[in-house]
Amino acid sequence: xxxxxLFVSQDEITCSVCLETLTDPVTIPCGHSFCLNFTTRHExxxxxxxxIGKKFRAVKSCLTCMEKLCAKHQKSLEMFCKTxxxxxxxxxxxxxxxxxxxxxxxxxxxxxxVKRERERERERERESRQARVLMRERERKRERESRQRERERESRQSRQARVLMREREREQAGSCADEREREREREREQAGSCADERERESRTKPEYPDHPxxxxxxxxxxxxxxxxxxxxxxxxxxxxVFIVIGVTYKGLGRKGKGMECSLGDNEKSWSxxxxxxxxxxxxxxxxxxxxxxxxxxVGVYLDWPAGLLSFYSVSHTMTLLHRFSTSFTEPLxxxxxxxxxxxxxxxxxxRSCTTxxxxxx
Numbered sequence: 001x002x003x004x005x006l007f008v009s010q011d012e013i014t015c016s017v018c019l020e021t022l023t024d025p026v027t028i029p030c031g032h033s034f035c036l037n038f039t040t041r042h043e044x045x046x047x048x049x050x051x052i053g054k055k056f057r058a059v060k061s062c063l064t065c066m067e068k069l070c071a072k073h074q075k076s077l078e079m080f081c082k083t084x085x086x087x088x089x090x091x092x093x094x095x096x097x098x099x100x101x102x103x104x105x106x107x108x109x110x111x112x113x114v115k116r117e118r119e120r121e122r123e124r125e126r127e128s129r130q131a132r133v134l135m136r137e138r139e140r141k142r143e144r145e146s147r148q149r150e151r152e153r154e155s156r157q158s159r160q161a162r163v164l165m166r167e168r169e170r171e172q173a174g175s176c177a178d179e180r181e182r183e184r185e186r187e188r189e190q191a192g193s194c195a196d197e198r199e200r201e202s203r204t205k206p207e208y209p210d211h212p213x214x215x216x217x218x219x220x221x222x223x224x225x226x227x228x229x230x231x232x233x234x235x236x237x238x239x240x241v242f243i244v245i246g247v248t249y250k251g252l253g254r255k256g257k258g259m260e261c262s263l264g265d266n267e268k269s270w271s272x273x274x275x276x277x278x279x280x281x282x283x284x285x286x287x288x289x290x291x292x293x294x295x296x297x298v299g300v301y302l303d304w305p306a307g308l309l310s311f312y313s314v315s316h317t318m319t320l321l322h323r324f325s326t327s328f329t330e331p332l333x334x335x336x337x338x339x340x341x342x343x344x345x346x347x348x349x350x351r352s353c354t355t356x357x358x359x360x361x
Contacts, residue, residue, distance in 0.1 A: 080108035226331030246271025
């Protein structure tokens with residue numbers, strides 16, 4: 001440990017008698033110091049000749065360690081009175097400080113040192129706590145600023161997204177408007193073309209007289225030739241989304257569009273319905289749904305003597321869709337109902353299917 005440096009003036013280390021540097025100095029309460037050689041060595045009750053007024057008794061002290069002797073008993077200060085909080089000699093401890101709490105001076109120094117260390121430790125802890133509080137506050141501030149920046153970034157992105165969405169909506173609206181306009185133009189062109197086609201058909205199509213066997217409301221057609229007492233097979237190529245293929249007695253209704261006129265919806269007819277690439281069979285207003293792979297070509301086999309009517313899905317193989325088993329009592333007429341079979345004169349033409357009939361002996 002570095003030695004403590006004392007900063008004193010020249011007057012403080014000069015003897016007031018010989019005006020030389022103090023040797024074994026004696027200092028009295030008035031503040032004057034002089035060498036012990038100029039006093040009686042066995043008596044330190046020296047009065048100051050340089051003070052005006054009351055004379056004070058001398059007190060021996062050391063300029064190096066600055067430890068003073070007891071001013072009353074001229075003894076070393078070896079104890080500390082905790083009651084009066086002052087340094088005392090042994091004689092003081094036995095007299096005026098008798099009964100007070102006293103400890104050795106070194107013990108007091110150590111206790112004071114411990115107290116100072118504890119105080120410094122508490123100070124360091126306070127500073128550490130303050131530093132931690134400050135760091136937490138800074139961290140919270142950084143987090144708040146980070147969250148604020150994130151919210152601002154998200155807000156900017158949201159605004160940009162809304163702006164882009166509105167721009168896309170305007171572009172799509174413009175595109176859709178253009179597409180609708182083009183679609184209307186195509187419809188007008190098609191309507192004009194159809195009108196022209198109907199006009200040409202009306203000029204070229206022959207007029208047919210009314211016939212009692214013609215359907216006046218449903219888009220159905222029947223073969224002119226009846227099948228009876230034989231076996232035969234024919235195929236129908238379906239190109240529409242709705243088509244009914246079947247057979248019927250001649251007594252099927254012709255007027256209106258009730259069940260008495262529709263193939264399969266009465267006791268006089270049997271039919272297969274192809275709708276949206278799915279099959280179902282009908283007879284006497286009863287429907288049976290068929291789960292089978294769809295093919296646009298349908299085969300029909302009639303065994304009139306055996307009372308069998310079979311429908312097949314025809315592709316690279318033939319798959320039986322359904323077989324009606326009954327007793328036929330009248331000749332049967334093959335028929336087709338297709339919503340595309342429409343003309344202005346009421347005559348029906350088969351445009352979405354082709355029919356081939358083969359008789360089997």
